[in-house]
Amino acid sequence: MGAPKKSGVKVSEEAEELARVPLQAILLADSFTTKFRPITLERPKVLLPLVNVPMIDYTLAWLESAGVEEVFVFCCAHSKQVTSYLKKSEWLSQPNFTVSMIESHHSISAGDALRVIYERNVINGDFVLISGDTVSNMSLTQALQEHKERRKKDNDAIMTMVIKRSKPHPATHQTRLGTDELFMSIDPNTKQLLYYEEKADYAKGILHLDKSLLLDNPSISLHHDKQDCYIDICSPEVLTLFTDNFDYQHLRRHFVKGLLVDDIMGYKIFTHEIHSSYAARIDNFSSYGTVSKDIIHRWTYPLVPDVMFFGKSGTKLERQGMYRASEISQSHSAVVGPFTVLGSGTKIGDNSKISNSVIGQGCTIGSNVQIEGCYIWDNVTIEDDCELRHAIVCDGVTIKSGAVLEPGVVLSFKVVIGPEFVVPSYSKVSLFQQPIEEDSDEELEYADSTSAMNSLMDKYGAEAASQVLETQSSSASELGVGGAGYVWSKCDGGNEEEWRHSVAPIPADKIAEAMEILEDGLDYDGSILPPSGELKSDNDSDIDDIENPRDDSCFGKEVEATFLRLVHENIQEDHVILEVNSLKLSYNKSAADCAGAIFHAMMKYALEIPHSSAGSLVQNVDSILTTWRKLLTSYLAEIDEQIEVILKFEEMCLESAKEYAPLFTKILSIMYDKDIIGEEAVLSWEDEKREADEADKVFVKQAQTFIQWLREAPEEDDDEE
Template sequence: MVAQKKGASRGSEDPEELARVPLQAILLADSFTTKFRPITLERPKVLLPLVNAPMISYTLAWLESAGVEEVFVFCCAHSKQVIKYLENSEWFSQPNFTVTTIESHDSVSAGDALRLIYERNVIHGDFVLISGDTVSNMSLTQVLQEHKERRKKDSNAVMTIVIKRSKPSQITRQSRLGTDELFMAIDPNTKQLLYYEDKADHAKGSIYLDKLLLADKSSISLHNDKQDCYIDICSPEVLSLFTDNFDYQHLRRHFLKGLLVDDIMGYKIFTHEIHSSYAARIDNYRSYDAISKDIIQRWTYPLVPDVKFFGDSSTKLERLGMYRASEIGQSRSAQIGPFTVIGNGTKIGDNTKISNSVIGEGCSIGPNVSIEGSYVWNNVTIEDGCKLRHVIVCDGVIMKSGAVLEPGVVLSFKVVIGQQFIVPSYSKVSLLPQPTKQDSDEELEYADNSTGIAEISSLTHTLDKSNGEIVNEQQETQRWPTSELGTGGAGYVWSVCEGGHDEEWRHSVAPIPAEKLAEVIQAVEDDLEFAQDGSSLPPSGELKLDSNDSDYDEESRDDSYFENEVEATFLRAVDENIKVEHVVLEVNSLRLSSNKQTADCAGAIFYSMMKLALETPHNSASELVQATTKVITNWKGLLKYYLSDIDEEIEVIMKFEDMCLESAKEFSPVFDKILYLLYDQEVIREEAILRWDDEKREADESDRIFVRQAETFIKWLREASEEEDEEE
């Protein structure tokens, strides 16, 4: 299946014990949420395509490669669809990898699922707990060993959760995954989790820790720069704890937080932080978009589109992150842009442009169509002249000529959009009518979801539980109102729930609107001002108990990490043609969350620009200068935004020196030409260059390499300056 072979060691037990107790996993194939409605009314979330492969395949492929030998897949909503998929897949026939399904029609929460599994008595040792919407390539070896060693010393250490450092953008709540800001308190010595709270559950700027937490701890690290990967290593006691506590429904809000405040039983939860590996959960449409991009850009290797487990090894990686199946029909005049995946059997018409998108199998895309940043699933028909920007289009949809989908639109299965009809931003359209009773309170993962699904079934009588297709003959003769979706249209436009308009942008595949991003940055600045009076904690810091004034020392930020984040933001702006003012907002949020100065931003942006020029194909120094000229011409407005004074301009010149000596030596022979280019494009002023020259005069000869190289240019600047002075 996956190219990577399993070989994960599981602690220090002897081989006989390993043979007796194979490593097991519980995979929840129901998220018990409604965040992917209306799509999930017809197909379970774990079977939704993620870069043209069902989500659950990523989770199973990782478990198999990581050394898990037995997986129990818990199925609830649309259980027949999940079981049918697994039975017809290769997962049931893998050597040393057993997949068993457990079906339930009564469970309405993760707690119910784990209680049922406990009753089945199938778990015999430590196990991995994961949902079927998780993508990872991490090794389980170290976290399993840590968990087992802790268990030997303390039987109350029942759970280890996997975390990773989140991107700075996530800290500022303009999260790339669309999730709430998460606060954790961790013992830095033992890695024990002491406190867990998301942004939605606490007052702005305030965190309250129980004094008992401090009783036997020398220090506590408080973080809001960590991401919960929702990968848990559990001891068998976890299942019995759910059985003993029927109010445990949600894995985090109830179980995890319940154990953290339970002083009587004394159970403990620990953390394991990953650094270079990948792990993320698809929780909403925005994280669906972010994780899809990560897969295409190969952060999830070996779980990438051209690996065999996807079932179609004919998909090939081409330049600039383009993946194309071997059997597609593409017009010569059609343009396929970077970071795009095209599935088998898809036909693309004349003068059609597709970029930063995933197109499924068997699609028919007409001429003069524009598709940007979108996800078009299988067997979709898009007629001539249609426009799609940052949308999701499910199987069997028909878009008639000239139709337009504004950013954030979701079209569920077999919807028809009429000619020339414009679907407004963030609209959700389905052949099934919207339930009259909506779930409330952030779509909690329990309680009313079951009644909601039942109500939908009674309203429509159309949901075939085995395959999710429309089967009611009466529905075939009854036409949907054409006024909703234009002439010839079919489907219901769902209304946004109360308070939903404020949140639609957070959970959408569409880029965050500039005005919302500005609000987010202003909120961060307000939080920082609030923190200055000592009533709040810094983004991530350590609380030392021997400090009289409870001073918090901020953890040092890794400069390379900040540069990498700016570079990723810049490259995304290049790929998606994002406006400079919008990039500025994102970089500013990175600056605030990483506690950086304007000069740091200027240096990181300049580095990103030069690296892009260096990676542009070139065969000579002159071609490298041409590539650099193009990049600087296109993006000088972004760089100049962070060059407000001479000192910052000098920092950029010195940054360029460092690059020529270390990370980008190809620029070394053309340093003077690039320096002149920066001057000619009015990025670096004459005064900055002359002051740089003055500062280098007393330096060692080894530090004057590039000053000597630019000597002719500097001399010309000085002479021109003197002539101007004489004329004045």
């Protein structure tokens, strides 16, 4: 009886192998939003440069590396530009990797796009659904295997969403990518998604859950520390569902939430969480800046500037994260700071300073120019004495001498800023006039025009369009003498969207304002949800009495990440103190906890800085403690907090940073000399160790000479008096 069974299994496996279809992907080359206006009125979002490479190249490179064999690129807005770019690229000639374009000029949502693809009948099995503005280096193997195994057991398991941890800022309720805080409920055992909500009642910290969710599931985990990567593994039924239900337009707001509340169909969505891998979608200008920095800091390896696509790159990595392409002309007096990318053919004049920025190809930067945290695209001209901070400047822009771009400014293609003109914070400037209410997305953003002039010609006629641009360039416009372009008015509701979704850091006053609101909200007689917590529903427990312990390691990592942003991104120290305060509130920590976490981050960073000897390591520590003393001492007002720092240092010397062990006393004396810790704290620390085991007295004994000096120093001072 056994032999036939084995034979049957073998035949089944062979049949399955013969029936195997290539892994397919649907890449949506349109986000179906207007968040990148005015830029996307002239160029599709997927072709916008991300660290000098079009966004879509990152997505295609990942799909190819992840084992996808056939990609269908769905084009709508500016479809001719997308198809033209792909036809000229090398993607169409890669072995074992097929890229096909599907165009539609009538689709205005992701739902419409998937319905068109269903009608084309090109998807033959499970497929990857992704947007062309996604950057990732994750492996698909495990996620695909989990999806297929679930499908074998349950035909209703039609979709697997990729998620990862990304705790939102507690004051602004947005992630580092500028997206809204996301609440999820997941079955901790099966990883099934049970609840998905992008917003909640922030002021009171309340999350409204349907009672049936708790009754139907014996155990659920609530999370607001997860990021939706917008990478989905789908079964063919997903396309069928979009075709059957024309109310499904948005992938998350309509489709995902619709399935979660649909008790009739019974379809299920599951999650796959990644940890060490990278995945992020560029949803707004804020995430554009964040992902750019991540690429420069090499979190996306191998998708980094010096290891680019098709095995070739003309960009070289230099010290401190500086990338330089070929044929760059830089004055000897010009200073290019760390974490900066310089495109080929760029020229930089005398005494100019550039830091934490991306400069495109063929740019001309004059003398005495200051550029910080900016994204300058191709063929931009910046004349002498200009100042640019945290701005986006598109192709062909001219900024005349002495002009200033304040944080958050976006200059669209070929705009001209007049001499000494100051462009206010968060301004958006374009050769297009801001669309009036009657102008629809289909008329403007989804048109096939390839430039601002084409659009003006469509709207006004060729002669009138020429007159518009000539008038702007020859007279004093709203952008100064000789300026060209229109300043768009702010969005409804004030400046909230501007500062929330900008490449500029969130202003300290906005965080302080949000913190006040959050602290006022804590008067509510309820509880703020922790980053994640498990709810168990049974007859012996009361859901209202659930305890959700904080994760100390998560708090330490959050503080360390905040400190490193201070180091690498030149963020104001006061701004960082506000961020640490918000973490303190979110994790319910004390000032001593904050001091210990900050000190740990500083000492870890000192170890990572190259050093050739114990003496050079001490110099690293001395420099760091001097530079960021204010940040650390902000949490050392009391003796107990200073003792916590000493105890944290002991712990590091014994466990994670043993290189410091022989230098304990030397560094302790440096901290005393810089008034980071006081005499009373050191002596109290010694007293606490009197009853400790001998193993816990190692560093007290090592520091006895220093401690004795502290005890005797006051007596010597009295004798002198």
